[in-house]
Amino acid sequence: MSNPPVALITGSTSGIGLAVAHGFAKAGYAVMLNGLGSQAQIDDARSQVGAHGGEVDFHPADLSQADQIEAMVRATEARFGQIDVLVNNAGIQHTARIEDFPIEKWNAVIAINLTAAFHAQRLALPGMQARGRGRIINIASVHGLVASVEKSAYVAAKHGILGLTKVCALENAESGITCNAICPGWVLTPLVQKQIDARAEREGLSNADAERALLVEKQPSLRFTRPEDIAGTAVFLCSPAADNITGTTITLDGGWTAR
Numbered sequence: 200m201s202n203p204p205v206a207l208i209t210g211s212t213s214g215i216g217l218a219v220a221h222g223f224a225k226a227g228y229a230v231m232l233n234g235l236g237s238q239a240q241i242d243d244a245r246s247q248v249g250a251h252g253g254e255v256d257f258h259p260a261d262l263s264q265a266d267q268i269e270a271m272v273r274a275t276e277a278r279f280g281q282i283d284v285l286v287n288n289a290g291i292q293h294t295a296r297i298e299d300f301p302i303e304k305w306n307a308v309i310a311i312n313l314t315a316a317f318h319a320q321r322l323a324l325p326g327m328q329a330r331g332r333g334r335i336i337n338i339a340s341v342h343g344l345v346a347s348v349e350k351s352a353y354v355a356a357k358h359g360i361l362g363l364t365k366v367c368a369l370e371n372a373e374s375g376i377t378c379n380a381i382c383p384g385w386v387l388t389p390l391v392q393k394q395i396d397a398r399a400e401r402e403g404l405s406n407a408d409a410e411r412a413l414l415v416e417k418q419p420s421l422r423f424t425r426p427e428d429i430a431g432t433a434v435f436l437c438s439p440a441a442d443n444i445t446g447t448t449i450t451l452d453g454g455w456t457a458r
């Protein structure tokens with residue numbers, strides 16, 4: 200029996216990354232998880248994803264550190280033999296006006312949301328090139344396409360990762376490797392819950408009213424995109440039907456960027 204294909208998914212202890220890990224495990228992939236969190240959260244993610252029957256491992260790389268990203272890529276190759284799919288998903292947010300934006304927060308958002316994807320790609324690409332096949336998916340955001348106030352670092356990182364996606368696609372266009380980005384609108388994850396909590400506090404709203412305010416402002420469908428919708432899109436991008444889709448973005452934003 201041949202070995203299963205292998206997916207390395209960054210930031211997969213929570214939210215969208217965890218759902219993407221479920222999606223690939225269900226589709227028969229061996230999965231390398233990564234992310235921060237308590238031991239209980241990590242153990243829980245491992246056992247949830249492992250319940251689909253395939254092999255699962257976890258690497259604790261802090262993606263703000265290039266040497267730890269290298270260790271994660273090498274550990275994945277050593278554990279499972281190769282990396283067929285790399286999903287650069289980990290991300291953080293910080294909100295403040297530019298003149299008030301703490302420099303260390305700027306550096307952290309750019310490091311985790313953009314530079315980490317560059318490092319993971321540069322380290323995973325040679326193996327993919329040697330095998331003549333690979334899939335790279337960068338989880339960007341509607342904020343790669345449009346801006347919002349108080350998100351300078353996030354918007355800059357997400358616009359940057361769309362550029363990185365296109366360059367990677369062009370450099371590997373004839374090598375059997377595709378590189379694409381997924382741009383979600385609002386997805387109800389811990390990253391967004393923090394913004395709902397801040398809005399509820401600032402405007403004296405209930406959680407439900409703060410959620411609605413967030414959606415009314417940006418997302419015409421008035422519903423959150425589900426993490427499993429992102430997972431389904433990522434798995435699709437690795438299917439034969441997507442073999443000639445490269446250098447593009449798929450937007451799941453309930454109409455956010457249509458207006």
Ligand code: NAD
Nearest residue numbers: 210212213214215234235261262289290340385386388390
């Ligand atoms: P989340 O906070 O639920 O998960 C983020 C993941 O990244 C976690 O596993 C966390 O441990 C990991 N992470 C953070 N810093 C890390 C570090 N230094 N090293 C390793 N891992 C680290 O957030 P989410 O909403 O699931 O976001 C996932 C991705 O989707 C992010 O890139 C985010 O920008 C993007 N996104 C989210 C939304 C949304 O509405 N939630 C919308 C558009 C794009």
